Amino acid sequence: MKAGIVGLPNVGKSTLFNCLSNAKAQSANFPFCTIEPNIGVVNVPDHRLEKLEALVKPQQVVPATVEIVDIAGLVKGASKGEGLGNQFLGNIRETDAILHVLRCFDNDNVVHVDGSVDPIRDKETIDMELQLRDLESVEKRLDKVNRAAKTGNKDAQKEVAVLNAVKEGLESGKSARAIAIALEDRAEYIQPLQLITDKPVMYVCNVDEKAAVEGNTYVQQVREAVKDENAEVIYLAVGTEADIAELESYEEQQLFLEDLGLSEPGSAKLIRGAYKLLKLETYFTAGEKEVRAWTIQKGFTAPQAAGVIHTDFEKGFIRAEVIAFEEYIHHGSEAKVKEAGKMRVEGKDYVVKDGDVMHFRFNV
Numbered sequence: 307m308k309a310g311i312v313g314l315p316n317v318g319k320s321t322l323f324n325c326l327s328n329a330k331a332q333s334a335n336f337p338f339c340t341i342e343p344n345i346g347v348v349n350v351p352d353h354r355l356e357k358l359e360a361l362v363k364p365q366q367v368v369p370a371t372v373e374i375v376d377i378a379g380l381v382k383g384a385s386k387g388e389g390l391g392n393q394f395l396g397n398i399r400e401t402d403a404i405l406h407v408l409r410c411f412d413n414d415n416v417v418h419v420d421g422s423v424d425p426i427r428d429k430e431t432i433d434m435e436l437q438l439r440d441l442e443s444v445e446k447r448l449d450k451v452n453r454a455a456k457t458g459n460k461d462a463q464k465e466v467a468v469l470n471a472v473k474e475g476l477e478s479g480k481s482a483r484a485i486a487i488a489l490e491d492r493a494e495y496i497q498p499l500q501l502i503t504d505k506p507v508m509y510v511c512n513v514d515e516k517a518a519v520e521g522n523t524y525v526q527q528v529r530e531a532v533k534d535e536n537a538e539v540i541y542l543a544v545g546t547e548a549d550i551a552e553l554e555s556y557e558e559q560q561l562f563l564e565d566l567g568l569s570e571p572g573s574a575k576l577i578r579g580a581y582k583l584l585k586l587e588t589y590f591t592a593g594e595k596e597v598r599a600w601t602i603q604k605g606f607t608a609p610q611a612a613g614v615i616h617t618d619f620e621k622g623f624i625r626a627e628v629i630a631f632e633e634y635i636h637h638g639s640e641a642k643v644k645e646a647g648k649m650r651v652e653g654k655d656y657v658v659k660d661g662d663v664m665h666f667r668f669n670v
Contacts, residue, residue, distance in 0.1 A: 310401030410524035542572025
């Protein structure tokens with residue numbers, strides 16, 4: 307599962323990517339600095355892992371991770387192949403969620419591809435290109451299904467009705483995710499098309515240092531513009547985050563953050579947001595050798611969660627021994643949780659909860 311960073315050229319995508327991954331993607335003050343997508347595997351900040359480490363004192367700690375992709379900047383006309391359009395659209399189609407970076411700061415020294423700062427115009431430029439590409443996909447499918455619908459096929463007729471509703475929405479400037487469609491119809495007819503504008507999105511407002519704590523009017527404009535999209539909006543000062551990431555010691559970073567009035571880097575909030583956007587959750591295993599965060603899809607059953615460790619665990623699943631994270635912290639150790647009768651034994655139908663501390667019993 308991976309989230310793709312998208313936006314117009316020169317809005318701070320590669321700088322943000324560098325902050326998140328500590329990779330050094332080239333970033334410069336001109337368009338199309340990123341050609342090939344950069345991929346970074348990013349640790350997910352989780353205070354629960356730190357608490358478990360303090361109690362268990364393991365030999366090593368392994369955090370959950372999320373994959374972030376820095377994709378080339380898109381320009382007007384990309385759907386017709388302008389700029390790096392075809393490559394951009396192909397790369398973004400391969401991601402599972404979108405982190406859409408919008409420039410929300412004024413600085414005459416940093417050029418804007420359209421000559422002025424206007425995050426709503428920038429958003430609409432990219433939305434339109436993505437919607438045009440999705441429209442091609444929908445029309446292609448409609449051409450195929452219409453033939454079956456004309457023979458009286460009821461399923462095909464229903465699909466045509468749903469696709470026409472999506473087509474009308476896209477033509478009116480709506481993204482697929484904002485078009486009102488019944489969940490079962492979306493799952494059956496829309497998701498197989500892998501429409502780009504149906505992917506979950508987080509708008510990342512790149513502000514200046516002065517707006518790092520409370521945002522600015524640009525951020526307010528973005529919130530208002532996306533209120534019907536069921537999308538999250540966050541803001542962070544990407545340039546400042548880059549300065550923080552360059553500091554060598556944790557203590558120096560904390561002092562910098564305190565001076566700004568921040569309790570943690572904005573990038574930490576963004577990474578957790580991306581993890582949530584991808585509908586990912588975490589369960590833990592905790593022992594003397596290792597405390598580890600395991601990444602699962604929301605709604606995974608215990609055998610599916612066991613399979614993340616090893617496929618044999620899922621095939622031979624017998625049961626799961628489960629401790630709620632809060633119980634583990636409250637009692638202070640696994641032994642004390644058992645004494646208090648708070649360890650549960652769960653079977654194959656158990657749906658894992660975010661934060662569960664688990665042991666699996668299996669037989670291969």
